[in-house]
Amino acid sequence: MSQENRLEKTNRINLLFAFYELLLTEKQQTFLKYYFHDDFSLGEIAAEFEISRQAVYEHIKRAEQVLENYESKLGLLEKHERRNRNLEDLQNALERAGVSIDNNQQINDIVHQLRE
Known part of the structure; x- marks a missing residue:
């Protein structure tokens, strides 16, 4: 993914997060904050929570899907x-x-x- 596409994706996730944060689980909120707000790497998050990088990746991907699902249904953004x-x-x-x-x-x- 190009740097420009990554920035666009990060901006979109941050905007969706602003609208739908409270509809996410605490874990989803935490992982998205670490990854998109605080710019932690998957490895840093994995070390913090003592889980695999793959598990972090899957949590983040699932949370992104949940945000997009809320947006497709509610359209607040x-x-x-x-x-x-x-x-x-x-x-x-x-x-x-x-x-x-x-x-x-x-x-x-x-x-x-x-x-x-």
Whole structure:
């Protein structure tokens, strides 16, 4: 896997994790945090938990599948990304119309609320 693809995958897993973390088991949460957040190697995680690298790999792969399964059913990340794209489109349309959201507190407040 290329460095760019690995980075894309890491970013996606981190985003999915942000949405669905509490739906994972404690072990899945821990392994994903170590691997994707803290950048531990499979060997380092295996040593920490006194299991094989293969077992760590399988736990991580299973947790990734669980995250993707939740996303396919609930679509929270896709909705979040779509909302952000729509907000960008709105901001661009307002700028083209000569409306500065920075100078309009009401519009700025609404955009800020929608981003949360």
